[in-house]
Amino acid sequence: MKRIEVVKGEYYDSVTLMLVAKELKKIEGVGDAALNMATEANISIMRAAGFEVENDFLSPDDLLIGIDFKGEGIEKLFEAARSYLARPPWRKEERDAEYSPVTLSGALTVLPKSNLALISLPGRYAAAEAMKALKRGLNVMLYSDNVSIEEEIELKQFAEKNDLIVMGPDCGTAVINGKGLGFSNVCPTGSIGIVGASGTGLQEVIVQLSRRKLGVKHAIGTGGRDVRSSVGGISFLRAIKELSEDSEISIIAAVGKPPAPEVRKKILESLKESGKQSVICFMGDASRKDEESLFYTTQLEECAVVVAALNEGGDVTLAREKLRAEYAKVSGKSSTGELSGRYLRGLFTGGTLCYEAQYIAQSYINPIYGNAPLRKDLKLENSLKPVGHSFIDYGEDEFTQGRLHPMMDPSFRAEQLKKQSEDSSVAVILFDVVLGYGSAENPSSDLVEAIRSVKREIKPVYVAYVCGTDRDPQDIEKQRSLLESVGVIVCESNARAAILAANFLSRKER
Amino acid sequence: MSFKELLEDGPKVVNLGMDRFYLDLLDQEVPAVKVNWRPPLVKTSLMEKLKRLRGDDVE
Amino acid sequence: MIHLYPFERSFDWNEEIGSLTVKRTYNTVVNLKSDSGRRCSLLLKTEDYLPRSALIEALPALEKGQEIVVNLKYVAEGFDPNCLIESPKVKWKDLWLEWLGFLEQEELAVLLDKIDKPEKMIGLGPGSTPAGDDFIVGLLMAFKLTGNDSNELEIDRNTLVGKTEWFSSEMIRDALDGKFWRRGIELAHALAGDDVAKILEKTGKIVEWGHLSGKAWLAGLAYGLEQSGVY
Numbered sequence: 001m002k003r004i005e006v007v008k009g010e011y012y013d014s015v016t017l018m019l020v021a022k023e024l025k026k027i028e029g030v031g032d033a034a035l036n037m038a039t040e041a042n043i044s045i046m047r048a049a050g051f052e053v054e055n056d057f058l059s060p061d062d063l064l065i066g067i068d069f070k071g072e073g074i075e076k077l078f079e080a081a082r083s084y085l086a087r088p089p090w091r092k093e094e095r096d097a098e099y100s101p102v103t104l105s106g107a108l109t110v111l112p113k114s115n116l117a118l119i120s121l122p123g124r125y126a127a128a129e130a131m132k133a134l135k136r137g138l139n140v141m142l143y144s145d146n147v148s149i150e151e152e153i154e155l156k157q158f159a160e161k162n163d164l165i166v167m168g169p170d171c172g173t174a175v176i177n178g179k180g181l182g183f184s185n186v187c188p189t190g191s192i193g194i195v196g197a198s199g200t201g202l203q204e205v206i207v208q209l210s211r212r213k214l215g216v217k218h219a220i221g222t223g224g225r226d227v228r229s230s231v232g233g234i235s236f237l238r239a240i241k242e243l244s245e246d247s248e249i250s251i252i253a254a255v256g257k258p259p260a261p262e263v264r265k266k267i268l269e270s271l272k273e274s275g276k277q278s279v280i281c282f283m284g285d286a287s288r289k290d291e292e293s294l295f296y297t298t299q300l301e302e303c304a305v306v307v308a309a310l311n312e313g314g315d316v317t318l319a320r321e322k323l324r325a326e327y328a329k330v331s332g333k334s335s336t337g338e339l340s341g342r343y344l345r346g347l348f349t350g351g352t353l354c355y356e357a358q359y360i361a362q363s364y365i366n367p368i369y370g371n372a373p374l375r376k377d378l379k380l381e382n383s384l385k386p387v388g389h390s391f392i393d394y395g396e397d398e399f400t401q402g403r404l405h406p407m408m409d410p411s412f413r414a415e416q417l418k419k420q421s422e423d424s425s426v427a428v429i430l431f432d433v434v435l436g437y438g439s440a441e442n443p444s445s446d447l448v449e450a451i452r453s454v455k456r457e458i459k460p461v462y463v464a465y466v467c468g469t470d471r472d473p474q475d476i477e478k479q480r481s482l483l484e485s486v487g488v489i490v491c492e493s494n495a496r497a498a499i500l501a502a503n504f505l506s507r508k509e510r
Numbered sequence: 511m512s513f514k515e516l517l518e519d520g521p522k523v524v525n526l527g528m529d530r531f532y533l534d535l536l537d538q539e540v541p542a543v544k545v546n547w548r549p550p551l552v553k554t555s556l557m558e559k560l561k562r563l564r565g566d567d568v569e
Numbered sequence: 570m571i572h573l574y575p576f577e578r579s580f581d582w583n584e585e586i587g588s589l590t591v592k593r594t595y596n597t598v599v600n601l602k603s604d605s606g607r608r609c610s611l612l613l614k615t616e617d618y619l620p621r622s623a624l625i626e627a628l629p630a631l632e633k634g635q636e637i638v639v640n641l642k643y644v645a646e647g648f649d650p651n652c653l654i655e656s657p658k659v660k661w662k663d664l665w666l667e668w669l670g671f672l673e674q675e676e677l678a679v680l681l682d683k684i685d686k687p688e689k690m691i692g693l694g695p696g697s698t699p700a701g702d703d704f705i706v707g708l709l710m711a712f713k714l715t716g717n718d719s720n721e722l723e724i725d726r727n728t729l730v731g732k733t734e735w736f737s738s739e740m741i742r743d744a745l746d747g748k749f750w751r752r753g754i755e756l757a758h759a760l761a762g763d764d765v766a767k768i769l770e771k772t773g774k775i776v777e778w779g780h781l782s783g784k785a786w787l788a789g790l791a792y793g794l795e796q797s798g799v800y
Contacts, residue, residue, distance in 0.1 A: 099772035105663035115511035120527030
């Protein structure tokens with residue numbers, strides 16, 4: 001029996017609701033449980049799941065509890081739901097005995113010296129809270145997406161006038177004075193400063209620098225839209241300015257997708273004026289010739305390699321050649337064994353990692369479809385039913401409604417991995433495993449379980465990249481061994497993994 | 511506190527949203543406070559009363 | 570007849586030996602009625618201190634209506650329920666304003682409706698002690714802390730018992746006499762100081778009290794502070 005109850009006047013964040021639903025589903029007889037705030041979109045989702053929702057008096061601030069229960073006594077399940085909401089069973093007792101403020105103002109009485117608001121609220125509330133924070137003199141890191149570009153511009157213009165910065169919207173990663181915010185890897189502190197318009201882009205550069213024993217002092221995220229002409233690169237430029245003036249920073253790296261032309265011009269000018277050497281990494285850009293203090297790269301590992309070369313006062317050209325030679329060796333590794341199937345499937349949790357991997361792979365195999373494809377005409381009709389060569393970013397909006405981000409909860413992607421593995425047309429599966437703050441405690445385990453449970457005569461070849469440092473809490477060595485124990489080929493960078501995976505198929509195609 | 515001061519002093523964070531981010535900050539010994547955020551009051555006459563009592567800004 | 574020997578008591582319970590009737594038993598608290606009709610309590614945990622209560626090492630199984638004797642001769646004082654504390658510091662204002670938000674909950678709407686005349690909340694609202702009574706007590710503490718006169722709330726002690734639960738009516742009487750529970754007193758101390766961690770801790774202990782009782786109490790305190798004219 002499917003029933004809905006409405007709780008008015010109570011707000012819960014979507015993570016709490018999702019976890020309560022998970023707890024309810026553990027109860028015997030519960031076929032389905034869904035808890036959502038009554039937004040239009042959510043009401044449709046619940047109706048699609050077979051719950052009857054009468055939306056006459058509903059507002060987005062009401063909570064819908066939907067339970068599908070076999071047998072008598074469904075009321076008890078609703079009672080359980082309410083009690084889980086009041087006293088979350090998964091929380092440790094001590095921490096929650098303490099009162100936490102429910103408003104920004106209240107919070108500022110607790111920590112009056114606050115200088116940053118880290119906002120991961122639903123998009124419809126995020127912008128207003130961000131503005132409140134700015135008005136109280138706080139900088140803002142806006143993890144939330146679904147913030148309109150008009151709101152973004154308003155926030156950033158206000159911030160600029162008040163000497164503050166807005167990192168975001170859709171900014172998942174930042175490092176400030178060696179401390180990680182959002183999803184970030186534990187890295188040594190050092191003399192590199194990074195500005196980035198992407199989350200996992202920053203993470204990959206930080207990780208690759210860390211592999212080369214280089215530390216980062218600040219990595220400032222700006223959100224993906226900052227470098228569009230309407231936003232004008234407000235945050236990007238402000239970040240460059242501060243990194244330029246920081247005497248402890250010797251090299252600046254600027255990472256993202258190619259900016260709008262007039263924004264690019266300003267970025268380049270400001271980097272030239274910085275008096276420091278800079279490395280640009282605009283992914284997907286045409287290759288350009290290095291200038292005096294400006295070095296151009298188009299891939300994340302390459303960016304770190306050039307930074308490292310500059311740091312040692314070494315020869316950048318030589319460093320690039322060395323990298324290319326290593327990549328050639330990587331492609332060579334793909335000659336072993338018989339492939340079963342014809343297609344490459346990429347299953348990613350990091351948006352930029354997915355983008356870069358697609359970009360690299362497409363020079364070996366074509367076309368590559370996906371839910372965040374390089375070209376609009378390559379967009380999959382159904383992201384759960386990929387065709388041909390396909391790359392799926394499971395961190396995209398369509399998958400994260402009512403679900404935790406796949407970096408935090410690997411289970412959904414692991415299910416998809418199993419499904420793809422059992423598709424006889426799939427020859428190679430490529431995936432990323434991102435470590436660090438924000439990520440799950442043991443991200444490989446769900447994937448490894450999935451691989452073990454695959455029923456197919458000849459399994460696909462698995463290629464993976466573990467994006468992490470040796471200081472990350474998940475123990476990178478343990479993650480690698482776990483993957484290797486089920487035959488996954490683990491590569492040293494996102495680029496190498498993409499090259500290897502694509503080469504398996506391109507050799508086959510020849 | 512300006513952006514420059516944020517970079518110089520290091521982050522002191524008010525977290526609005528996912529608890530996980532707050533816990534990770536505590537792990538790094540970053541001063542932080544979490545907000546169990548609630549949306550602004552629904553407009554009913556009773557809530558208007560409450561708003562008046564709290565002196566909430568009218569936005 | 571059972572004789573019980575607490576080891577510590579609140580300042581205001583000083584009858585050396587008293588004969589009392591069991592009104593209600595819980596895991597860690599027993600509420601008793603004295604000859605004069607007042608509530609007295611036996612407790613296992615210090616955090617549960619109330620006016621006229623005493624700490625005991627163990628509670629025997631007791632039944633409602635049973636008569637017992639409580640022996641307080643030479644028992645040390647451990648808790649002063651009188652609220653003689655400085656008023657909260659204005660820097661915490663944005664924090665207590667949040668507690669008014671507890672009244673947004675659907676179940677407490679009935680209280681919000683009566684907020685212009687809080688004395689009408691007596692006996693109203695959910696809970697075995699009606700939440701309206703908790704609100705009033707919080708409000709009365711706020712009055713005490715800010716030097717306001719509790720008579721402004723037109724509450725007639727004599728008709729209290731008829732309007733609400735016995736335990737609640739006793740609670741309100743005590744509040745009118747300037748006597749409160751330990752959790753509330755500890756919060757008041759914290760609000761008069763500068764240790765925010767303490768404030769959050771003590772507030773947390775009240776929020777988790779009962780289903781909505783603690784929240785209603787905090788809302789009353791906040792309302793009283795706001796109405797006091799001090800802040």
